[in-house]
Amino acid sequence: MIEGIVARLKTERIKAGIATSELNDRLRLGPGWIESFEANQTAPTVDFIFAIVRALELNFETVFQELDFSSAKDVLSHSVEVEDTKLGKQKGANVRFRYNSYLADVFIPSASKSTFDLVVEKFRDDLGTGRKVEAVVYAYMRLVKHWPRANPSDIWWFIMSRLYSDPYFHPATEAHRDFGQSWKRTAGWALEKIVVDHYRDFLAKHKIEIGIYSRSEKEKLLKEMKLNYHVEANKADVLLLNVAGSKRSCFGVAHVKASIAERRQNDQNFSEALLSKNFFSPFVTMDCKSSPSTRPINKGEFGITINAHGTDSRSDKRKEFEDEGYYSGCYSFNGNTIPTPDGQMATSRIFVTNFATADDAFSRAAIRARDKLFGR
Amino acid sequence: MIEGIVARLKTERIKAGIATSELNDRLRLGPGWIESFEANQTAPTVDFIFAIVRALELNFETVFQELDFSSAKDVLSHSVEVEDTKLGKQKGANVRFRYNSYLADVFIPSASKSTFDLVVEKFRDDLGTGRKVEAVVYAYMRLVKHWPRANPSDIWWFIMSRLYSDPYFHPATEAHRDFGQSWKRTAGWALEKIVVDHYRDFLAKHKIEIGIYSRSEKEKLLKEMKLNYHVEANKADVLLLNVAGSKRSCFGVAHVKASIAERRQNDQNFSEALLSKNFFSPFVTMDCKSSPSTRPINKGEFGITINAHGTDSRSDKRKEFEDEGYYSGCYSFNGNTIPTPDGQMATSRIFVTNFATADDAFSRAAIRARDKLFGR
DNA sequence: ATCGACCGGTCGC
DNA sequence: TGCGACCGGTCGA
Numbered sequence: 116m117i118e119g120i121v122a123r124l125k126t127e128r129i130k131a132g133i134a135t136s137e138l139n140d141r142l143r144l145g146p147g148w149i150e151s152f153e154a155n156q157t158a159p160t161v162d163f164i165f166a167i168v169r170a171l172e173l174n175f176e177t178v179f180q181e182l183d184f185s186s187a188k189d190v191l192s193h194s195v196e197v198e199d200t201k202l203g204k205q206k207g208a209n210v211r212f213r214y215n216s217y218l219a220d221v222f223i224p225s226a227s228k229s230t231f232d233l234v235v236e237k238f239r240d241d242l243g244t245g246r247k248v249e250a251v252v253y254a255y256m257r258l259v260k261h262w263p264r265a266n267p268s269d270i271w272w273f274i275m276s277r278l279y280s281d282p283y284f285h286p287a288t289e290a291h292r293d294f295g296q297s298w299k300r301t302a303g304w305a306l307e308k309i310v311v312d313h314y315r316d317f318l319a320k321h322k323i324e325i326g327i328y329s330r331s332e333k334e335k336l337l338k339e340m341k342l343n344y345h346v347e348a349n350k351a352d353v354l355l356l357n358v359a360g361s362k363r364s365c366f367g368v369a370h371v372k373a374s375i376a377e378r379r380q381n382d383q384n385f386s387e388a389l390l391s392k393n394f395f396s397p398f399v400t401m402d403c404k405s406s407p408s409t410r411p412i413n414k415g416e417f418g419i420t421i422n423a424h425g426t427d428s429r430s431d432k433r434k435e436f437e438d439e440g441y442y443s444g445c446y447s448f449n450g451n452t453i454p455t456p457d458g459q460m461a462t463s464r465i466f467v468t469n470f471a472t473a474d475d476a477f478s479r480a481a482i483r484a485r486d487k488l489f490g491r
Numbered sequence: 492m493i494e495g496i497v498a499r500l501k502t503e504r505i506k507a508g509i510a511t512s513e514l515n516d517r518l519r520l521g522p523g524w525i526e527s528f529e530a531n532q533t534a535p536t537v538d539f540i541f542a543i544v545r546a547l548e549l550n551f552e553t554v555f556q557e558l559d560f561s562s563a564k565d566v567l568s569h570s571v572e573v574e575d576t577k578l579g580k581q582k583g584a585n586v587r588f589r590y591n592s593y594l595a596d597v598f599i600p601s602a603s604k605s606t607f608d609l610v611v612e613k614f615r616d617d618l619g620t621g622r623k624v625e626a627v628v629y630a631y632m633r634l635v636k637h638w639p640r641a642n643p644s645d646i647w648w649f650i651m652s653r654l655y656s657d658p659y660f661h662p663a664t665e666a667h668r669d670f671g672q673s674w675k676r677t678a679g680w681a682l683e684k685i686v687v688d689h690y691r692d693f694l695a696k697h698k699i700e701i702g703i704y705s706r707s708e709k710e711k712l713l714k715e716m717k718l719n720y721h722v723e724a725n726k727a728d729v730l731l732l733n734v735a736g737s738k739r740s741c742f743g744v745a746h747v748k749a750s751i752a753e754r755r756q757n758d759q760n761f762s763e764a765l766l767s768k769n770f771f772s773p774f775v776t777m778d779c780k781s782s783p784s785t786r787p788i789n790k791g792e793f794g795i796t797i798n799a800h801g802t803d804s805r806s807d808k809r810k811e812f813e814d815e816g817y818y819s820g821c822y823s824f825n826g827n828t829i830p831t832p833d834g835q836m837a838t839s840r841i842f843v844t845n846f847a848t849a850d851d852a853f854s855r856a857a858i859r860a861r862d863k864l865f866g867r
Numbered sequence: 868a869t870c871g872a873c874c875g876g877t878c879g880c
Numbered sequence: 881t882g883c884g885a886c887c888g889g890t891c892g893a
Contacts, residue, residue: 117537117541141707142659143615144615144660145615145618145619145659145660145661145662145663145665146619146662146663147661147662147663147664148659148666150663151663151664151666154662155668156663156872157663157666158537158538158869159537160536160537161493161532161534161535161536161537161540164537165493175558176558178496179555179558180556182551182555184881193519208587212853213667215668215890216667224885236519239519239520239521242521244520247878248878248879258882271624276887276888282521283519283520283521283524284520284521285521286521286522286523287520287521287522287523287524287526287527287528287532287533287802288523290524290532290533291589291591291592292591292876292877293671293875293876294877295669295671295672295873295876295887295888296671296876296877296886296887297876297877297878298877298878298886298888299876299884299885299886299887299888300876300877300878300879300885300887301877301878301884301886302886303878303885303886303887304878304879304886306886314888329520329880330880345815347807347884349807349883349884349885350885352885372886372887373886373887373888374887374888376871376872376873376888377757377871377872377873377889378754378757378872378885378886380756380760381753381754381756381757381758381885384756384759385758386839394876403887403888404888407889416870416871418869418870426749428892430870430871431723431725431870431871432871439721453807456785489870495868591877611882611888623891624891624892642883652874652875668889668890669888669890670890671874671876671887671889671891672873672874672889672890673876673889673890673891674873674874674875674890675872675873675889675890676872676873676874676889676890676892677873677875677890677891678873678874678875679872680872680873680891682873685884702878705893706893723871723873725870725883726872728872748873748874749873749874749875750874750875751874752874752875752884752885753884753885754872754873754874754885757872759871775872779874782882783876791886792883794869794882794883806883806884807883807884808884809885829889855876
């Protein structure tokens with residue numbers, strides 16, 4: 116049906132003897148918009164259609180009358196579409212979404228449309244209540260628990276971020292917002308909460324409290340650490356406390372980031388101040404990163420490790436962990452992250468983990484660090 | 492005309508006895524979309540209209556027939572609209588744009604619609620050639636030169652970034668891109684070029700070369716500085732070289748940022764390594780920051796300084812410059828930035844400058860730093 | 868092609 | 881409230 120309007124507008128343009136480039140200029144557009152629109156490559160907005168009608172000095176009635184609606188279909192699709200499928204013998208679901216100019220498909224093992232639909236419905240309801248962070252935490256953890264063989268980072272990257280960025284999932288009162296930017300802020304907090312929730316109970320058994328604290332609590336706890344560095348409490352995301360009777364003392368700060376980029380450097384000074392006093396300073400990440408494509412792969416940002424022949428073409432990012440040792444270690448929830456090989460000497464190591472159990476490399480390192488400081 | 496369609500769809504919904512919330516659910520939307528749409532608060536997309544037609548099981552022909560087009564108007568407006576006006580006796584122009592949920596108006600002294608139109612036309616043409624960075628540099632510098640009483644940061648923030656983010660200014664082949672993100676990358680590079688272009692000739696007279704260099708050149712120049720820090724050449728934006736005959740030696744690195752946020756910390760380690768060897772390490776910024784409103788003010792991020800009664804409620808950001816002295820100084824092109832007061836003792840200072848002359852606080856500091864190192 | 872740094876709307880304190 | 885840190889699509893090397 117939109118094709119019908121487009122075709123009619125094209126006919127009228129040709130009838131009027133106006134070139135596409137001329138119409139482009141009249142509407143003060145960048146190159147090729149009219150061509151692209153007439154070729155059905157770019158879907159015109161309502162405003163765009165009206166502007167053409169005006170620019171060609173057409174009559175609205177004639178443009179919109181007796182259109183062919185036979186090809187009309189329900190096109191209000193969501194930003195993420197899920198369909199049950201198999202990859203070889205492996206059950207799972209295909210996740211489809213727009214990725215730049217591509218229509219992208221990603222296979223998620225264990226995933227199913229039925230779980231997705233249930234979770235999404237609740238997610239939309241929760242977003243409607245204005246508790247964005249909690250909505251993300253809850254929806255994500257439910258998907259992770261239901262889909263044990265899925266890469267946790269893929270669920271975050273291909274599903275959560277894309278779902279969240281669909282304006283129709285949010286209340287209409289927020290229609291004007293930039294949900295890409297909103298995701299960044301909300302996702303940052305949500306990820307901190309997810310890390311805390313995941314490790315809380317297991318670490319509690321080992322007399323460790325992991326948590327997010329108010330500014331004043333953070334200032335108090337950090338002050339007791341007597342760091343050789345002017346720490347602004349804002350910089351501390353997730354704190355790890357040793358619990359001895361009623362006394363709680365901070366022995367570590369986890370730096371939590373969905374993706375890394377150059378932003379890893381923000382925390383380096385703080386982290387080095389922690390390390391210099393033998394405090395625990397782990398970097399926890401989803402290590403999300405992919406390129407637009409029809410079959411995107413969430414490769415992460417660390418790249419390759421030293422290869423079998425000993426050739427070292429590691430990225431600066433990897434070297435900052437493995438060689439410079441700015442952090443106690445890096446704990447990635449991306450199954451595609453290449454960890455530091457067991458045999459490799461490293462100042463600190465990159466580990467890959469998931470949400471199957473909290474008894475993992477991160478917890479064990481936290482417990483070891485605490486035991487060392489408090490002499491257990 | 493869109494109102495006509497909306498009204499008809501509303502009538503049909505009521506006729507069918509379906510509540511707005513029920514239609515919302517059928518379309519799997521967040522709360523209030525149908526209400527908002529029927530109240531003409533949210534402009535529906537073509538897809539959205541079709542989806543409602545389908546959900547209500549309406550007949551396309553009846554919905555689109557015999558509509559009232561009398562109120563139709565040309566609504567393909569640009570992202571930024573400029574209109575000549577006066578503020579008191581001051582000539583200038585009003586700049587209007589969508590800012591979150593607001594329709595925002597900003598007065599720019601010296602500005603005029605005629606200059607704006609000329610520059611914009613060329614800007615669109617330049618963006619069409621694929622030379623995005625150059626397009627931004629050229630358009631911005633032209634506006635700055637033509638509008639001498641305008642705040643340079645306002646032109647960047649309220650005009651350039653908004654113009655650039657309008658998809659219709661770019662070739663249709665790029666229609667799918669996220670121009671908000673595109674602006675970030677392009678603007679970052681453009682600003683570095685603008686700084687270099689602005690200071691190049693003046694500094695050359697003082698035997699100083701300012702420039703952007705290739706990775707290999709940067710590695711060579713930085714190596715000669717023997718910094719106590721593992722510098723990745725990527726981190727160095729704009730280099731300042733002393734020219735002595737055919738010998739060029741780097742004596743400083745300018746850190747250029749449009750806005751600051753927590754990203755100022757990225758460069759702190761590098762900057763401290765420069766300062767510890769008495770190299771020049773200035774921070775140059777547009778200091779762009781405002782809140783959405785009908786009358787936004789590009790206040791920048793540094794906030795207030797120590798007040799007349801000596802009360803110190805400076806932001807951490809300001810203190811990192813004035814007290815911690817992570818950089819040689821901060822040079823802001825935002826006239827609203829509050830500079831470090833002359834009487835205040837400070838490890839390094841915040842200055843406000845503009846493009847009227849390259850003989851400013853930045854150049855003079857660069858020359859002094861070079862003279863100190865090379866004993867002139 | 869792969870890799871790296873660019874920045875601003877957002878949300879909660 | 882105003883302030884602060886959150887992050888990812890992008891562009892050029």
